[in-house]
Amino acid sequence: MKWIGLTGGIACGKSTVSRMLRDRGYSLVDADEVAREVVRAGTPGLKAVVKEFGEGVLLPDGSLDRRKLGSLVFGNPDRLHVLESITHPLIRKEIARRRQNLEDMRTTLAIYDIPLLFETHAQENFDAIIVVSCTKSQQKERLMRRNQLTEAEIDMRIASQIPIASKEAEADFVLQNNRDEQHLLKEVERLDQWLKELK
Template structure:
């Protein structure tokens, strides 16, 4: 099975591309989905996060307040490292379980949607890497529109990730999401054709 990493900078449109792939029945394992699952209410993962960061990262209903946690760790490398040391082993274990299911089904190809592929130095784990890109100004505008974050929050989130230019150099396929929806769909169909070629290499 060809194991393809799908990544991109924050607000570059990776999640949109992932949804389009799902609509075409291409197997996707979503790291963000798993990251939410391992800190669901009453889970061991959430208990570990609360033990380290305190009850202030919880909502009233006992769920994780992700924005509050983000404000605590972004811009503070030691706190971010502590959070990653809690979450990443849990995410890896669940990812491996889901990947094994696809292997057992003899899927010719599967995609791992992973925002921090390069930040976690996971390049060597993949047969090929797809990077979704856009300009930095487009990232900022999308984050303002979607999340209502302050300029400081936006700058910290972008700065916490490896620059897009580096990711593009390391990519096997670059999907440019820097224009309108019609252009994105054209790029997506180019990706589908590339994935068909990948399947032939299994």
């Protein structure tokens, strides 16, 4: 089975591209989805997080208060490392299980939507890498609209990732999401053709 990495810069539209590929019938594993699942209420992952960070990271219904946990780890590399040492092995195990399931079903090609593919040096795990790209000003505009962050917060988030030009240079396919939705649909059609040839 061909294992294809899908990544991009923050607010470049990777999730929209993922959704469009799913709609076209592609098998897709979403890293963010798995990351949420491994710390769902009642999971060993959530119990481990609470043991380390305290009951204060829980919402009244017993689920994880992501905003509260985020405020404890972002800007604190040591605490972030502790959190990642709990969640990353669980995420890797679940991704491996899903990948095996797809292989067992004789799937010929599957896409792994992974935001920090280059940041986690995971390039060698893939048969090919797709990067969703847009301009820095578009990233800022979309982040402002979506997250209502200050310009300083936006700059910090963009700066925390590897520059989009560096990702493009290492990609096997670059999808430009720098215009309107009609243009994006054409880019996804172009990607669809490329993926069909890979199979």
